[in-house]
Amino acid sequence: MNSADRPRSAGVSRLSVFLLELIIVIAFFAMASAVLLQxxxxxxxxxxxxxxxSCAAAAATDxxxxxxTLSPEEIETRRYxxxxxxxxxxxxxxxxxFYAEAAPEFSIGEAGTLVSFTITVRQIGESxxxxxxxxxxxxxxxxxxxxxxxxxxxxxxxxxVQ
Amino acid sequence: xxxxxxxxxxKEYRSPDTLCILLLLCVFAFSALMxxxxxANAYTRISTQKELHFQRTTPLFYIxxxxxxxxxxxxxxxDQCGGVPALVFTSDDGGEPCxxxxxxxxxxxxxxxxxxxxxxEPVDGTPILDSHGLSFHLNGGRLxxxxxxxxxxxxxxxxxxxxxxxxx
Numbered sequence: 081m082n083s084a085d086r087p088r089s090a091g092v093s094r095l096s097v098f099l100l101e102l103i104i105v106i107a108f109f110a111m112a113s114a115v116l117l118q119x120x121x122x123x124x125x126x127x128x129x130x131x132x133x134s135c136a137a138a139a140a141t142d143x144x145x146x147x148x149t150l151s152p153e154e155i156e157t158r159r160y161x162x163x164x165x166x167x168x169x170x171x172x173x174x175x176x177x178f179y180a181e182a183a184p185e186f187s188i189g190e191a192g193t194l195v196s197f198t199i200t201v202r203q204i205g206e207s208x209x210x211x212x213x214x215x216x217x218x219x220x221x222x223x224x225x226x227x228x229x230x231x232x233x234x235x236x237x238x239x240x241v242q
Numbered sequence: 243x244x245x246x247x248x249x250x251x252x253k254e255y256r257s258p259d260t261l262c263i264l265l266l267l268c269v270f271a272f273s274a275l276m277x278x279x280x281x282a283n284a285y286t287r288i289s290t291q292k293e294l295h296f297q298r299t300t301p302l303f304y305i306x307x308x309x310x311x312x313x314x315x316x317x318x319x320x321d322q323c324g325g326v327p328a329l330v331f332t333s334d335d336g337g338e339p340c341x342x343x344x345x346x347x348x349x350x351x352x353x354x355x356x357x358x359x360x361x362x363e364p365v366d367g368t369p370i371l372d373s374h375g376l377s378f379h380l381n382g383g384r385l386x387x388x389x390x391x392x393x394x395x396x397x398x399x400x401x402x403x404x405x406x407x408x409x410x
Contacts, residue, residue: 095259102266109270113277120284127288131295138299138399148402149384165395 135166136178136201136217143180143199144221152229155195157183178203178216192226298397301351301373301389305329305344306401309385312342315403320380323354324364329378329385332358343367346376 143160161169161176169176180201187194199219205212309318312331321330321343328345339358344351345367352367375390385401 095263099259099263099266102263102270106266106270106273109273113273116277117280120280123288124284127291131291134295134299135397138302138397142398142400145384145400145402149382167396168398 132178132203132216135162136180137219139166139178139180139201140199140217140219143182143201144197144219147182147184147197147199147221148223152193152195152225152227155184155229157181176204186229188228192224193229194222194224195229196220196222294391294393294395297372297374297391298389298395300371301376302387302397302399304351304370305378305387306399308342308344309401309403315383318380318385318403320378323362326364327377329380346373349373351376 139160139162143158146160147155147158158181160180160182162178162180163169163174164177166178178201180199182197182199185196185198187196197220199221200215201217203214203216205214308331312318312333317332319330319332321328323343323345326345326347328343331342331344333340333342341356341358343354343356343362345364346352347364347367348369349372350369351371351373352364353370354362354367356362373389374392375388375394375396377388379386379388383403385403387399387401388396389399390396
């Protein structure tokens with residue numbers, strides 16, 4: 081070996097090893113970063129879902145309490161609308177992002193009528209189609225009325241703004 | 243002479259490698275910084291969201307608990323203490339009529355348990371938790387509560403007072 085080549089090849093070799101080591105470290109870091117970014121995105125998504133679920137449960141309870149104050153003649157399918165921050169919507173105050181629907185089912189017995197309400201809270205998708213609505217929470221509640229109330233037009237929907 | 247030529251050659255070989263290493267180190271440092279920023283943003287967003295949700299809902303659930311504990315329609319009324327709107331629950335404590343006053347004062351939800359008819363100032367109550375906008379509306383057997391978070395977003399809760407008017 082030429083004595084002049086020795087230091088040069090030793091220097092190049094050291095640099096190459098260091099470069100290779102750095103590339104491996106960065107590759108490992110890139111993989112870890114990809115995983116962590118997914119974890120962050122998932123945490124954000126889960127946090128949104130958890131808040132929506134909590135608010136949906138509160139909206140369903142709210143709708144159930146409202147049904148309780150209705151007289152039997154007033155009972156029909158009702159919807160209560162909320163904006164993207166779960167604030168109750170007043171008429172014409174903006175497009176809804178969520179709604180709670182209380183659907184009654186009448187069951188007439190000998191002594192009275194048992195009304196079962198199925199309250200479903202749904203998220204309205206961006207396309208605003210019925211197929212694009214995501215159910216978030218469902219609650220069932222029942223109330224007994226002493227009179228007999230036929231299931232006349234219980235399927236007729238009425239939009240109830242607060 | 244030989245030594246000078248060798249040094250020059252070594253520099254020529256080193257400079258692209260050194261530049262490459264420095265560039266990679268910069269990429270590494272920038273990526274690490276971005277990861278830290280993304281992580282911090284995700285954490286901040288989630289904790290802020292939780293805090294705001296807590297501020298909006300906790301006063302409502304606290305009052306809902308009180309209503310369900312006491313809430314016959316005759317035992318609940320709206321009143322004022324020192325110009326502050328309050329919700330008053332009347333109860334009987336060993337034959338003595340007592341009242342629980344709940345109101346928002348000085349950025350907090352206050353509660354005061356006192357003999358019925360006794361005079362007091364809003365500051366006499368006990369602060370329970372932070373409150374950033376609380377209102378109540380009592381209409382027959384239906385009590386509507388509204389609470390706001392620090393960012394002004396509102397939550398609403400409707401409660402039916404037990405033994406209310408809707409029973410047929």
